[in-house]
Amino acid sequence: MQLLSRQQFIALVLLTLIWGINWPVMKLGVTDFPPLTFRMLCLWLGLPVLGLGLGLLVLKVPFRVPRAHWRELFWLALTNMFVWHALIIVAVQSLSSGRAAILGYSMPIFSALLGAFIFGNQLAARAWVGVAAAALGVLLLLWHEFTHLAGRPLGVVYALIAALSWALGTHLLRRTTLSVPTLTISFWMTAMTTLVMTLLSVLLEQPQWKAPSAVTWGAIGYNAVLIFGFAHAVWFYLARNLPPVASTLSVMLIPVLGVFSGAWWLGEVLNWQDWAAVVLMVLAIGSVLLPARAGRSGS
Numbered sequence: 001m002q003l004l005s006r007q008q009f010i011a012l013v014l015l016t017l018i019w020g021i022n023w024p025v026m027k028l029g030v031t032d033f034p035p036l037t038f039r040m041l042c043l044w045l046g047l048p049v050l051g052l053g054l055g056l057l058v059l060k061v062p063f064r065v066p067r068a069h070w071r072e073l074f075w076l077a078l079t080n081m082f083v084w085h086a087l088i089i090v091a092v093q094s095l096s097s098g099r100a101a102i103l104g105y106s107m108p109i110f111s112a113l114l115g116a117f118i119f120g121n122q123l124a125a126r127a128w129v130g131v132a133a134a135a136l137g138v139l140l141l142l143w144h145e146f147t148h149l150a151g152r153p154l155g156v157v158y159a160l161i162a163a164l165s166w167a168l169g170t171h172l173l174r175r176t177t178l179s180v181p182t183l184t185i186s187f188w189m190t191a192m193t194t195l196v197m198t199l200l201s202v203l204l205e206q207p208q209w210k211a212p213s214a215v216t217w218g219a220i221g222y223n224a225v226l227i228f229g230f231a232h233a234v235w236f237y238l239a240r241n242l243p244p245v246a247s248t249l250s251v252m253l254i255p256v257l258g259v260f261s262g263a264w265w266l267g268e269v270l271n272w273q274d275w276a277a278v279v280l281m282v283l284a285i286g287s288v289l290l291p292a293r294a295g296r297s298g299s
Contacts (some may be wrong), residue, residue, distance in 0.1 A: 020257025029219025046228025079169030094155035101258030130287030
């Protein structure tokens, strides 16, 4: 297991806050607005913030990717962003914001299983404890949702497929042979995703297009600046520099924050399962982030 550096810890705290609060923000944004079009607008406004603002003006990052790596970049974008952004935003519209967050953040469970059974990762015993705790937390948080989920099966399926794709993408990003800055990878994946979401919006939602309300514009602005202009770059930095289990389980407080911010903001009811899940998520995080005792690094 790998202990976070101070820079990684600060990045993780900011990521948790921004992404956690975004679940009710997205719910407000797509309640009466076509979800793929919402995502398209967020991306078109967020791409200049990421590229021109953070990339060129602040960090002076070069954005050239050698032609030989375009194919690999496409597969990274497909698994990390195309599938995730298309499916999870549709799931948010059909499910409560907190429950969509929980289903989306079943990703660490998929990541650990993919790592162990496909990529040959040797997981320590306490990593499996963390995976089990995260899985139990998901089940507890869904305890009172089974009736609702039965009426929205496609939303559930979309969220789980999105989580599985994101988990696979995290492994591929960790193993990438691209010798370019992480921000460069993030920029081009975001650019490609912008084109994909635009195409999907035109093909599937054009008859539903309308002017966004003030609330929807607020949600679009939040996503454009803080999610696509900042949080995605931070996540790809963590995913590329930490082991997959550590990077994925370390963000498990995000759905917890999503659940409680949704309850406070949107009036979603909390049960004892929600509170118990907080303890389990903290256990999952500690299982991968706390340093092992001397002489017991393999446990």
